Amino acid sequence: MPSSCRIAIVGGGLAGLAVAHALRTFGIKTEVFEVAPALGEIGAAVNVSPQAVKALQAIDLGDKIAAVATTSPGIYTRNMQTGEFLEFNDRRKNAARYGAPYYTFHRADLLDTLASGLDGSAIHLGHRLIGLEERADGTILAFANGARVEAEIVIGADGVRSVVRQALYGNDNPSYTGQMVWRALLKGADVPQDVLEPTGHIQWVGPGCHLLAYYIRGEALVNIVTQEDTDKWVEEGWSTRGDPDEMRASFPNPEPRLEKLLSLVTECSKWGLFTRPLTQNWGRGRIELIGDAAHAMRRAAALLLQCALQAHARQRRAERIDRCRRTQRPR
Ligand SMILES: Cc1cc2nc3c(=O)[nH]c(=O)nc-3n(C[C@H](O)[C@H](O)[C@H](O)COP(=O)(O)OP(=O)(O)OC[C@H]3O[C@@H](n4cnc5c(N)ncnc54)[C@H](O)[C@@H]3O)c2cc1C
Structure with missing residues (x-):
């Protein structure tokens, strides 16, 4: 029955x-x-856009999510091999424009917050x-x-x-999108500060790939998440334990700050992206x-949509980044 x-x-x-x-x-x-x-997801962060933050505020979670969120001044983009500055995506300006901040969370913290107001006996x-x-x-x-x-x-x-x-x-x-992701978490104290200067939220862009590193839980942890074009996704599932050396090899000839960051990775996971x-x-x-x-x-669909709506003045910088990413990936 x-x-x-x-x-x-x-x-x-x-x-x-x-x-x-x-x-x-x-x-x-x-x-x-x-x-x-058990509820919770270990070892990964999530970026939440102002629109999603507004939705969470509308269900009375504004104060609770603010308490576990990290905000950065913005994403500072560098060339993966030369370290050259390419773009600054000013998240404070975006927050003013959209009426809510951009947050990053440890996923487990966001899940805990969402679960916190619920009746535990109704979660099976x-x-x-x-x-x-x-x-x-x-x-x-x-x-x-x-x-x-x-x-x-x-x-x-x-x-x-x-x-x-x-x-x-x-x-x-x-179906597999032709793109895969590496993810890793480091202790914030292990990462020399100059690696993530000046904003604590850095993106490196290279041929057919990019890598983002940013603080979560204040500066207690550094989340690393990457994306690369590859037809070599052979795993049966969509997420699996990764090999840090294989991860490092995916980003050849990194500039010194990125090389330092990658050298600190001792555990990682890899994900195929499916759509x-x-x-x-x-x-x-x-x-x-x-x-x-x-x-x-x-x-990155939401981000790409946002890019598409951005003012003409940003087009040139976006094109430079795109050119850098589209450079033939070494085989
Ligand atoms: C590498 C990576 C990075 C990402 N980064 C971001 C980001 O920064 N920002 C962003 O907005 N999005 C990001 N996303 C996308 C985002 O993670 C997903 O859109 C989001 O998690 C979807 O939430 P969901 O609850 O629909 O699915 P899920 O988070 O997958 O949750 C599904 C739940 O259902 C449970 N479940 C599955 N099967 C069953 C079953 N048969 N019976 C009972 N329970 C079941 C699972 O255990 C899980 O708890 C990322 C995705 C990936 C792969």
């Missing part, structure tokens, strides 16, 4: 917890079902959805641990490889999809 609830959210990631929090502000109770044994960990059955008056959810839950409404927030999506639309697996074409398949009947389950996109 299945247990029952009004609204079931499958997936306790950023989208699932944000929607649970948002519905709570309207007095609507939800139950969250998450496969992981260790629940992997394996199937669902649509009925006229609701949906039966079946979990790998044997639990069955009948919900009036289901919100599928189970990420880029969504089981809810697959149940609705079949196997429209996301699927935007469709109208965002749910049907009593089932809705949100987050990556609805619209998996390239990581």
